[in-house]
Amino acid sequence: MKGYEIMDKKGYPIAKIVGFSEHQVFIYCPYCGQVHYHGKAAGPGHVASHCLNPIPEDVGYMIPNFDTYDPVEAAELENLAKKAKRKASWIRMEEIR
Numbered sequence: 001m002k003g004y005e006i007m008d009k010k011g012y013p014i015a016k017i018v019g020f021s022e023h024q025v026f027i028y029c030p031y032c033g034q035v036h037y038h039g040k041a042a043g044p045g046h047v048a049s050h051c052l053n054p055i056p057e058d059v060g061y062m063i064p065n066f067d068t069y070d071p072v073e074a075a076e077l078e079n080l081a082k083k084a085k086r087k088a089s090w091i092r093m094e095e096i097r
């Protein structure tokens with residue numbers, strides 16, 4: 001899947017950040033292609049995926065350092081998520097804008 005060739009040393013995919021709210025970081029999920037949110041307070045690191053329909057390969061993913069956020073790349077990933085048309089977490093993303 002686009003953008004998720006990179007794994008960390010433990011084999012966790014290193015996810016991409018698509019945005020922030022005051023207390024949350026929004027992540028493009030390498031498993032389901034949807035946007036999930038996680039508390040910023042947890043910081044960069046390993047988290048569970050929050051997929052609505054988890055797949056067997058799901059071992060969670062790594063939230064990268066917040067300074068890796070790239071607005072151009074984020075916009076591309078948001079468009080991919082929209083095209084998937086499964087609005088689970090995406091609705092929350094829209095609500096904050």
Ligand SMILES: [Zn+2]
Nearest residue numbers: 029032049051
């Ligand atoms: Zn997911």
